[in-house]
Amino acid sequence: MSTPQLVVHHDKDLMAQAAAARLITKIVDAQSSRGYASVVLTGGRNGNGVLAALAAAPARDAIDWARLDLWWGDERFLPEGDPERNVTQAREALLDRVPLDPKRVHAMPASDGPYGADADAAAAGYAEELARAAGPENHGPVPVFDVLMLGVGPDTHVASLFPELPAVRETERTVVGVHGAPKPPPTRVTLTLPAIRAAREVWLLAAGEDKARAAAIALSGAGEIQAPAAGARGRSRTLWLLDAAAASQLPRSLYPPASP
Numbered sequence: 001m002s003t004p005q006l007v008v009h010h011d012k013d014l015m016a017q018a019a020a021a022r023l024i025t026k027i028v029d030a031q032s033s034r035g036y037a038s039v040v041l042t043g044g045r046n047g048n049g050v051l052a053a054l055a056a057a058p059a060r061d062a063i064d065w066a067r068l069d070l071w072w073g074d075e076r077f078l079p080e081g082d083p084e085r086n087v088t089q090a091r092e093a094l095l096d097r098v099p100l101d102p103k104r105v106h107a108m109p110a111s112d113g114p115y116g117a118d119a120d121a122a123a124a125g126y127a128e129e130l131a132r133a134a135g136p137e138n139h140g141p142v143p144v145f146d147v148l149m150l151g152v153g154p155d156t157h158v159a160s161l162f163p164e165l166p167a168v169r170e171t172e173r174t175v176v177g178v179h180g181a182p183k184p185p186p187t188r189v190t191l192t193l194p195a196i197r198a199a200r201e202v203w204l205l206a207a208g209e210d211k212a213r214a215a216a217i218a219l220s221g222a223g224e225i226q227a228p229a230a231g232a233r234g235r236s237r238t239l240w241l242l243d244a245a246a247a248s249q250l251p252r253s254l255y256p257p258a259s260p
């Protein structure tokens, strides 16, 4: 697992635009070398900010949209089309404006979908979908994602892995149902830390003063049960993309980098 690297941008809009530019390059490189790319999206304002910036980026159509697999790190377990669903918000920000292959858009099930209101069954169904997509070269139950993005909550949650709740303790399953989440809605579906850690690159997005403490805790050696963001690491890269406000409480040893 990789050690976190930090990139601090002046404000949240620049952070979103720079992350979008970075994402274009990653996707184009993966498509050039392997034929397709696979990206895991996150809910929340920062994740949607990156998607909106991608929609507005002049270079966006360097991406071959038909050869991009999209997955979700978590979902708010609500009916199809609910404006609070992460997939609904992602569609509005970007997905409805680009020529994706619908078969490659792997939304998590809705609460009125094939599994009805059973979030645990929906999670098991999504785990099967991931397992089907994992080729032998992936050596595991999920595909190797090129980039997995995560928003960071003020309590250090990522995806729907909240401090101390059972989901963050999961070591076997790749997707689980979440009940009683402190951030509404209480019922959710989420990738677990083992699934997140299958990604080549994990990018954590944090902007705003209310994320400063969470970033400082997660980057200062906290345990992943108490600070889930601390456990979100990519195989080859873990990148924290912050704005100056979110970086304002980081220990001096982490940021700013020491001058030569």
Ligand SMILES: O=C(O)[C@H](O)[C@@H](O)[C@H](O)[C@H](O)COP(=O)(O)O
Pocket (backbone or CB within 6 Å): 042, 043, 044, 045, 046, 047, 074, 075, 076, 086, 150, 151, 152, 153, 157, 158, 159, 160, 183
């Ligand atoms: O469903 C969700 O709400 C999320 O996926 C959640 O993990 C989110 O990413 C963080 O709470 C950060 O959200 P913000 O970017 O809005 O602060």
